[in-house]
Amino acid sequence: MLFFLTGHDTKTPGGLPIEDGISWYLRSDYFKNWPSTWFYSYTSPDEVMLGSDLKQNLYCHLLCGLVQRDEVTRIGSTFASGMVRVIMVLEDSWKELCSNIRSGHLSEWITDSGCRNAVSMVLGGQPRPKLSDEIESICSQKSWNV
Template identity: 45%
Template sequence: CSSGTSAGERKLMPTIEDELDRRQMLYSLLMPVMNLFVPGLDKGKGLYFLFIKSETKTPGGLPARPVLTSYYKSDHFKYRPFDAYQVYTSPTAAILCTDSFQSMYSQMLCGLLVRTEVLRVGAVFASGLLRA
């Protein structure tokens, strides 16, 4: 489902495993292109505030969750190959923590621990960065 940030309520969007392959390919193209204009994005670590959201079930019993939550919970994310553009300060367990306050605390703590290596700070949505 959508994150609900545009209209205030989530909308269902059917998706299949192949969709994660396409999204992963898109993400892998994004950073090298940005690096052409902002050199050095492949250096250091990124303190990105990444979170999962709650999920529900459809009347038919299928999981309904935001697209990013599906991606973070997938093997595509958990077992992703090394990518110099996606070296995060946070371990996957901190990102997958269902308690957003504990997740935020853990991600901040991990970022502070390796603060001399952090060259990028961000979040998928501006609201996540503002909360941090």
């Protein structure tokens, strides 16, 4: 299950701090100490779920999910708009995601050190050309309509 978070630094135009409904829970000691064998396990490391940059988080969530696609059983978001945002990032970034998977290395623009280190562990520096080709074949289709 994936959750997409806004970070601690997100503010309204008037300067008020904001955070989505699930962020407080994912940052709580209750969640952090919850055994992964309970109910759900996650393809994204905690550092991705708790990162402070939404663009980097979404990209890294997608990358982790694609690399571990055989383990993904569901994708979740508190609001439908979160899922729409994820699809838009996938549409815009699938070539770069495939490049990261093909090389086994994360793009340089991912600068959040915790997120970068955790996702690099998922990638393991291991090139996956076959997986990259499969994803590229699907995403390069003329239409994504079902």
